[in-house]
Amino acid sequence: MHMLTIDNLHARVEGKEILKGLSLTVKPGEVHAIMGPNGAGKSTLANVLSGRDGYEVTEGSVNFDGRDLLALEPEERAAVGMFLAFQYPVEIPGVNNTYFLRAALNAQRKFRGEEELDSMRFLKLVREKLKVMQISDDLLHRAVNEGFSGGEKKRNEIFQMAVLEPKLAILDETDSGLDIDALKQVAEGVNALRSPDRSFLIVTHYQRLLDYIEPDFVHVLAGGRIVESGDKSLALKLEEQGYAWLADTHPELRKADLAGAPA
Amino acid sequence: MNESENMTRDVAAPVRDNAEVVEALNRRYEAGFVTDIESDSLPPGLSEDIVRQLSAIKGEPEWMLEWRLAAYRHWLTMPEPDWAKLDIAPIDYQSVSYYSAPKAGPKSLAEVDPKLLETYEKLGVPLHERARLAGVAVDAVFDSVSVGTTFRKELAEAGVIFCSMSEAIREHGDLVRQYLGSVVPTGDNYFAALNSAVFSDGSFVFIPKGVRCPMELSTYFRINAINTGQFERTLIVVEDDAYVSYLEGCTAPMRDENQLHAAVVELIALERAQIKYSTVQNWYPGDENGVGGIYNFVTKRGDCRGADSKISWTQVETGSAITWKYPSCVLRGDRSVGEFYSVALTHHRQQADTGTKMIHIGKGTKSKIVAKGISAGRSSNSYRGLVKIEKGADGARNYTQCDSLLIGKKCGAHTFPYMEVKNPSAIVEHEATTSKISDDQLFYCLSRGIGEEDAVSMIVDGFCKQVFRELPMEFAVEAKKLLEVSLEGAVG
Numbered sequence: 001m002h003m004l005t006i007d008n009l010h011a012r013v014e015g016k017e018i019l020k021g022l023s024l025t026v027k028p029g030e031v032h033a034i035m036g037p038n039g040a041g042k043s044t045l046a047n048v049l050s051g052r053d054g055y056e057v058t059e060g061s062v063n064f065d066g067r068d069l070l071a072l073e074p075e076e077r078a079a080v081g082m083f084l085a086f087q088y089p090v091e092i093p094g095v096n097n098t099y100f101l102r103a104a105l106n107a108q109r110k111f112r113g114e115e116e117l118d119s120m121r122f123l124k125l126v127r128e129k130l131k132v133m134q135i136s137d138d139l140l141h142r143a144v145n146e147g148f149s150g151g152e153k154k155r156n157e158i159f160q161m162a163v164l165e166p167k168l169a170i171l172d173e174t175d176s177g178l179d180i181d182a183l184k185q186v187a188e189g190v191n192a193l194r195s196p197d198r199s200f201l202i203v204t205h206y207q208r209l210l211d212y213i214e215p216d217f218v219h220v221l222a223g224g225r226i227v228e229s230g231d232k233s234l235a236l237k238l239e240e241q242g243y244a245w246l247a248d249t250h251p252e253l254r255k256a257d258l259a260g261a262p263a
Numbered sequence: 264m265n266e267s268e269n270m271t272r273d274v275a276a277p278v279r280d281n282a283e284v285v286e287a288l289n290r291r292y293e294a295g296f297v298t299d300i301e302s303d304s305l306p307p308g309l310s311e312d313i314v315r316q317l318s319a320i321k322g323e324p325e326w327m328l329e330w331r332l333a334a335y336r337h338w339l340t341m342p343e344p345d346w347a348k349l350d351i352a353p354i355d356y357q358s359v360s361y362y363s364a365p366k367a368g369p370k371s372l373a374e375v376d377p378k379l380l381e382t383y384e385k386l387g388v389p390l391h392e393r394a395r396l397a398g399v400a401v402d403a404v405f406d407s408v409s410v411g412t413t414f415r416k417e418l419a420e421a422g423v424i425f426c427s428m429s430e431a432i433r434e435h436g437d438l439v440r441q442y443l444g445s446v447v448p449t450g451d452n453y454f455a456a457l458n459s460a461v462f463s464d465g466s467f468v469f470i471p472k473g474v475r476c477p478m479e480l481s482t483y484f485r486i487n488a489i490n491t492g493q494f495e496r497t498l499i500v501v502e503d504d505a506y507v508s509y510l511e512g513c514t515a516p517m518r519d520e521n522q523l524h525a526a527v528v529e530l531i532a533l534e535r536a537q538i539k540y541s542t543v544q545n546w547y548p549g550d551e552n553g554v555g556g557i558y559n560f561v562t563k564r565g566d567c568r569g570a571d572s573k574i575s576w577t578q579v580e581t582g583s584a585i586t587w588k589y590p591s592c593v594l595r596g597d598r599s600v601g602e603f604y605s606v607a608l609t610h611h612r613q614q615a616d617t618g619t620k621m622i623h624i625g626k627g628t629k630s631k632i633v634a635k636g637i638s639a640g641r642s643s644n645s646y647r648g649l650v651k652i653e654k655g656a657d658g659a660r661n662y663t664q665c666d667s668l669l670i671g672k673k674c675g676a677h678t679f680p681y682m683e684v685k686n687p688s689a690i691v692e693h694e695a696t697t698s699k700i701s702d703d704q705l706f707y708c709l710s711r712g713i714g715e716e717d718a719v720s721m722i723v724d725g726f727c728k729q730v731f732r733e734l735p736m737e738f739a740v741e742a743k744k745l746l747e748v749s750l751e752g753a754v755g
Contacts, residue, residue: 164712
């Protein structure tokens with residue numbers, strides 16, 4: 001049984017085709033890293049999967065846990081177990097972080113026909129997750145991401161993930177803008193959430209995140225497709241050699257497709 | 264005013280069009296029912312004769328009639344104001360009836376027509392036992408007359424006077440005469456002059472020295488009769504070291520005609536006195552094409568007459584076709600404090616030009632303004648504020664924050680903050696932001712499983728939090744619900 005099966009996915013943004021026949025299979029419990037030069041379509045992939053407006057799928061299919069993912073609204077995708085950790089988490093002034101998270105969890109539970117959690121039970125859940133995530137109480141009392149440091153925002157994303165307990169978590173450049181200590185904290189949070197029935201899709205530009213979150217598979221996304229797949233050693237090769245060498249084995253890739261250097 | 268001292272910002276909403284947004288903005292107006300009740304009205308039209316009849320119906324003393332007539336004569340000489348950013352069809356003041364009262368005027372709460380009580384019950388006004396439970400004393404004004412004031416005995420024991428204005432003029436003439444028009448003079452502005460001439464009722468509050476009013480006082484205004492203007496007058500006097508919290512709510516039935524509401528509210532705070540005045544205004548706003556709705560032209564002003572006094576205005580405005588309203592504070596006493604917290608929501612074709620004036624006269628006076636405007640549909644929402652620091656106001660301070668939130672691309676938000684500073688030791692700060700409910704914010708909520716409607720009301724609620732915090736608890740809940748209903752399906 002596959003968690004996620006992407007087959008020949010084509011997607012356009014503002015009329016421009018970005019994904020050009022992307023295929024990828026993820027099994028439960030697996031951690032996949034998606035790397036690639038700038039403009040390869042990494043963030044587009046994350047946005048298409050989570051159902052953001054403005055990303056038009058023109059061909060292909062995505063099956064998520066037995067469902068046609070592309071037929072679902074974004075909030076339904078969340079409810080059936082998909083989670084996107086944002087590259088730039090959004091501030092929502094005046095909306096309490098805990099209140100937001102409880103509304104999210106209960107909306108998802110309601111969709112799944114589960115009982116909604118009252119404040120007491122929710123708070124108990126939050127306390128448990130806080131311990132695992134090593135996040136301070138203070139974060140709970142503030143407005144969603146408002147005035148958070150870069151590291152706090154990313155940790156808050158992982159904290160939300162911990163509470164919402166998705167089946168598939170997509171991390172969109174979660175490492176960007178983090179210093180090494182913040183990076184380690186975020187990675188620890190993610191590692192604590194790894195489990196045999198939870199999969200991860202880690203979209204990243206840099207190999208360094210993979211020093212802390214060890215992937216089962218590494219894929220190179222270039223020119224709108226997965227052009228190379230391997231294990232962790234592929235990430236190290238990219239770190240050392242960049243992407244240019246891919247042109248040897250993939251003559252269809254133009255120079256511009258490989259322009260962005262990984263480090 | 265010196266043009267160079269004005270700062271004006273006009274912002275058109277930069278949001279991409281969303282047909283569903285426009286469509287979904289169809290608002291339910293739950294207070295839009297008409298009560299079938301017999302009423303006595305004066306024939307439409309305005310003249311000295313009408314003013315005399317009105318005064319006679321109310322059994323007013325001679326001085327009151329003279330006061331009204333002077334105001335009327337002054338009004339005749341005044342042009343209608345046109346400086347606000349409002350597009351108003353000409354108002355025919357001769358087609359309005361200036362007095363409407365339910366037939367068989369009530370003498371006590373027990374005699375109030377059950378239909379009327381039913382109306383208030385539908386509206387959730389806590390009259391009768393409900394008042395007792397809620398702990399709020401209510402004066403309800405139905406069309407032109409005050410129909411019953413609850414909790415009178417309890418208040419009287421504390422020395423508090425809370426009654427209809429008509430009664431106050433008869434029973435507490437000296438007090439009324441001393442203070443009426445002392446904050447908003449009869450000739451202050453066009454609508455205040457009109458109100459002074461024809462006001463038919465309203466509420467009077469007097470809190471004697473050192474008394475902390477034992478409960479929140481509340482007035483509920485409802486316009487019911489067709490073609491009727493409502494011109495109520497509220498006067499609140501709080502003596503030294505006394506305190507009152509006053510709530511005001513308003514509704515009206517759905518009618519195709521525009522109805523006129525021109526109220527005057529005067530607040531007087533003596534030494535160390537504090538007045539907290541909260542409004543939830545939900546007059547009928549008209550339909551999505553701008554047909555019908557209340558014209559709300561209101562003059563509200565508080566006078567911090569004594570040293571160390573404080574007046575705080577909090578308003579949540581979601582109704583009316585047109586709102587023209589600037590609750591203000593005259594900070595006369597040294598170290599007196601004025602506050603203005605406002606949420607104004609407009610949509611469809613609603614127009615609001617609202618804000619405040621803070622006039623710093625005393626030394627060390629402080630004022631704070633937090634104004635939140637939310638525009639949707641084809642509405643226009645303007646903040647207009649004046650901060651004036653007079654020469655003698657050493658060390659005066661003002662902080663102003665104006666935030667606009669736009670939903671859809673056909674609405675407009677405008678900010679007109681005026682500042683006049685005549686004392687160099689004063690500190691005046693102004694911050695303004697304009698934002699839209701961004702696609703990013705919305706998508707962030709969606710991606711967490713929160714549906715669009717809930718996301719929008721959550722974002723709007725967060726945007727208003729600073730103001731809601733200032734409202735008494737029950738009002739805050741009501742205000743939040745009101746915004747939710749108003750924005751039902753705002754983004755779809």
